Amino acid sequence: MQWMGLNEIREKYLEFFEGKGHLRLPSFPLIPKDDNSLLLINSGMAPMKKYFTGEVTPPRKRVTTCQKCIRTGDIENVGITDRHGTFFEMLGNFSFGDYFKHEATAWAWEFCTKVMEMPVDKLWVTIYQDDDEAFDIWTKEVGVAADHIVRLGKEDNFWEHGPGPCGPCSEIYFDRGPEHGCGKPTCGVGCDCDRYVEFWNVVFSQFDCDGHGGYPPMEHPNIDTGMGLERLACVMQNVDNLFLVDTVQNIIKKVCEIAGTEYGKNKKNDVSIRVITDHVRSVTFMIADGIMPSNNGRGYVLRRLLRRAARHGRLLGIERSFLTEVAETVIHESCGAYPELSEKKEMIMKVISVEEESFSKTIDQGTALLNDIIKNNKGTVISGEDAFKLSDTYGFPIDLTKEIAGENGMTVDEESCRKLMQEQRQTARAARKNAGAESWAGESDLLKGVPETEFLGYKEKTAQAKVLAIVAGGSRVESADAGDEIGLVLDCTTFYGESGGQVGDTGVINADDAVLDVNDTTKNHAKNYIHHCTVQAGTIRVGDSVSVQPNWERREAIMRNHTAAHLLQAALRKVLGTHVEQAGQLVSEQHVRFDFTHFAALAAEELQKVEKMVNDIILSAVPVEMREMPIEEAKKLGAMALFGEKYGKVVRVVSAGDFSKEFCGGTHVDNTAKLGLFKILSETSAAAGVRRIEAVTGYGVYNLLNDSLNTIDQTAAVLKLNNTADLTAHAEQLMAQLKQAESELEKVNAKMAGQQVEQLMASAKQAGSVRVCTAKLNGADAAALRTMCDKVRDSAPDMVAVFAGVNGAKANIAVAVGKDALTNGAHAGKIAKAVAQFAGGNGGGKPDFAMAGAKDLTKLDSALNAACGVVEELVK
Structure with missing residues (x-):
């Protein structure tokens, strides 16, 4: 051997x-x-x-x-x-x-x-x-x-x-x-x-x-x-x-090289080396298959593995980001058998890098929280609840909690922590109970034995078909009458079944004795297209001949938006980089919603560049070709595959010249000019490391333009302008006038506040070595309270100001402490919290200034009356 x-x-x-x-x-x-x-x-x-x-x-x-x-x-x-x-x-x-x-x-x-x-x-x-x-x-x-x-x-x-x-x-x-x-x-x-x-x-x-x-x-x-x-x-x-094993050993050698250590010499170090090696193997393959870090499901598994690997790097003394270097070795060892590792290398590196950097901040945050726990702990044991919370909520590993606790002469109630972790695991297991049995149960397949539907909708608008099966009320039936909600399966159809993010078609199906409204179309794993219908009139039977007529105006709008999704992805990759991959999409008649892998919000300039690039292709009237070909040929053409998707030997490739080439089974326009125009509506975060763009084409842009022009006309009318071209200048003029008026109002308010503050300070009460002035001010907002507090603090170093502003059903309490009062023990944060609690509220802040909220306005007067006592306790 x-x-x-x-x-x-x-x-x-x-x-x-x-x-x-x-x-x-x-x-x-x-x-x-x-x-x-x-x-x-x-x-x-x-x-x-x-x-x-x-x-x-x-x-x-x-x-x-x-x-x-x-x-x-x-x-x-x-x-x-x-x-x-x-x-x-x-x-x-x-x-x-x-x-x-x-x-x-x-x-x-x-x-x-x-x-x-x-x-x-x-x-x-x-x-x-x-x-x-x-x-x-x-x-x-x-x-x-x-x-x-x-x-x-x-x-x-x-x-x-x-x-x-x-x-x-x-x-x-x-x-x-x-x-x-x-x-x-x-x-x-x-x-x-x-x-x-x-x-x-x-x-x-x-x-x-x-x-x-x-x-x-x-x-x-x-x-x-x-x-x-x-x-x-x-x-x-x-x-x-x-x-x-040889390939795994090569990864271990890379980890040791980075850590400056040797495998097999130190048992504790060996544990960390093995964890890093195994976990980076896992996350590299997971990311290559389209899994992104998140706080639930498989994304959480990925995040947990990445964080465990990063933490064990710290235990080895690696203080910098390093996991991408290990991932490169994983790719090198396995890309021969798994080419997706090479194809997705840039994406893999980016995800790992961002996640490791994020966890570095988590470690720092967790350390700060743990230090607070240690500081406020009156004994020598950190509770299991605190340790579990650090681990479960903040991702702070229990081992690190124990290590830092030990450095501070403390221990961790591990048994209690383990029980809480066990309870969490049992809850997770309960959610997966009998998964093995359910895995074989599969879905209820009422259509078993029904031949797959031939889809004619790439080239034909209508077709003659035969009814193969009818499903109603969870069972196969032979016929359905007016008013029935049914699923209809035909031998062929031009209705597109929802898949790949493209919504299903709607329309009408006519038989000799029946009329059916199609509300949606889906398809199952056996490629049966299921027309979700309402029988409007007559009776439909298995074996009937029917004519199928999708709502073609709606389909054309969907096709415009689907082609736009392809152009959008190509433009994003050109502007942002090839790490951009489709992470999900929804293509309907109203708009296109496109999710993609990227790790920062797009700047306005980037969005404008992407939008212009797509419109350039639209206005260039580039033919859109749809061809079936062997998958290897498609890859040689540079056609993009959906991240993590499984394809057969023959694939359908949709191309818009050299600008965009993608594997796709959806329906598309035959020329980019048919999109009319493309307009991005929004760019937001969809998930960790995933951005979302929503956009419109064709009549969507037309309607958006009409709505915007109507808004402009209405705004001009309100401002009594005859020419909308003057709208911007007039708005700027109004804003300047408003700003000037606000400035003058602030001066008047400041003058009035100053006069009011002088009166309040004159009525201040002595509380030990400091003076306290209080007041309830109707209509005073937080900004006004702060201004008044600042005046007291700046003009009377030995004074504490406690002012309550009432606005409707809400009240704010502001506290300011002068320099001398601060030296004598007064603390604005503590005073604000204590006074607010008398009125059912809470708050706090810095020693010299703080704010709080009061819930029970009926107790606000008594709360203010208690302020002197609160201050007196602090300055004893």
Whole structure:
């Protein structure tokens, strides 16, 4: 058995099964498609569940893949143990109703012994305890010695996850030798020690579990296999764990280079090195598949992994941003098998850089909050509640809390903190309860067996079609009458089904005996276009011939906005950089809403440049071409793919000259001139690292122009102007006059306030070593109160002013403390808070000036009367 690199092993496996008639598919994205039961793809078979259930027809009955996977259930153990990691690759060969046990076992053995050249005496096979058929095949056909086959129970060797396909399985183990064992007499296959390594699981899906204890046999059994690539690499490279595999070691070396340390010399440092290595592998692949940092869902998983990696960098003494350097090594090691890493490199670097910089500020904020907790703590233990809040709310790691607490001679109530964390995990698990069972349940497919709908809407406006199915009230029906709300499936249609951000068509369907209004159009995974209709008259029946007529005026508006979305993305990439990727869009007849990856608000100049660039292309009347072509040809043309989307071998490319080329299944105008004009309405934040632009075209611009002109005319009329051209100058003149009037009013108010302040100061009361003047002032706003307080503070150093301004049902309290009064112990913030509390309010501020709010105006007088007592307590 020769040493073999991980990348070489992957290729040998895929080549081997291609030679056995399997279609090699690229890894599916980590974002599950049309599967709400999973947050992230966590196994080789997960993205192919619908192939196994029969909901979707596979591209071929034999398929092989190397699937990138993320599992975060044991994230706290990553780095602490040699076994735990969040990212891994899963090799798999699959049969969808084609070959079964005979071929699957023979090929597995052939790959292990002939291709990998593993010694036969080192290999062991497990089978389900009652699977005599598998035992006979392994021994009599494959030739495995009977004493190297172990029967195990249902828990170990029967694959089942709720209702759906299930069955016994065989696992293949490699014996690493007694020197890796536990030394117990009972040590053998299945022992928890490191001697016997299970690396391949072959599942014989031959039963269809009904969820109630019944296991009827499947008419067409399946094969589902899974082999951890890193585990196989450990065997082939004779190393103890995934962190010693060649490609992972190269990442570890990069981390050590940055940290100025050496792996294997310090246990504590090794934990941090492993965490960084594993987590950066995960986040690099996640970002490449379109996952962006956020505070929930898979975006939170990404953020958490990034922050853990950044924090462990600090534990290694790395004070600067460094994760992008590690990510570059990850890309270098894996881009041969996963070209999306190279294609999205700029984006990956940008996301990691921004997020790491953000967390750097979080660390500083958390440290400040922790210092306050330590300062105000009367004992020597930081409560579990405080530690949990720092971790959960502010992202401040518990380990760092313990470290800083220790430096201050304090400890953390870890047990209480752990309980709170456990409660949080249990809540999260409850939300995912029975996800395994639900993952097989799939969606209720009332249209199973209905042929896919032929879409004619790229070229035709109307069409003659046949009714294939009617759905009403959650069931398939044969007919529907006037007033019924139904879903109608036809053999062909020109109605576009909502997808890719483009809304579904509306319109009319006519039959000989019925008229239907189409309120929306959607499509399912089986490519059935579902027309959501109201039967306006007559009766519609399965088998009827109908004519379909989308609302073409509405469709044309949608097409203008969809083409505008393509032009907008191209312009954004040219103005802002190629890190810009579509992160979502909504194309309707009213407007286009386009979300894209970018990390700062666009400047006015950038927006103007983008808008002009799009309008230049529109006014140049560039033809828009839509062509189907092999995906590799499309990539050579430079066509952009949707971030994280999965495409087939043949794709549809929409091109506007050389300006824009995108993969797209939507409908578009045939010339950019048909957009008329393009106008950006707004640019806002949609999420962390994602910006949103809303814009209009065609009649949207026309209506916007009319509305704006009407507003201008109405404004001119209010200002009694005959010529709108004078509007700006007149508005500027009015503003100047208003500003002058406000200035004069301020002077008058200041003079009146000064006179009023003098009267109030004359009536001040003595409170210990200082004087206190109070007043309730009706109509005085916060600015007026501040002005009066400033006058008292500046003219009477020994005085405290407490003024309350009443405006309707609200009251503000302002407090100012003179220089001498401040020296004697008066504190504006404390006075404002105490006085406000007498009136049901609260507030505070600086020692020399503070403000507060009062809720109960009936108690405001008594609150002001209490001010002297409050001040007297402070200056004792």
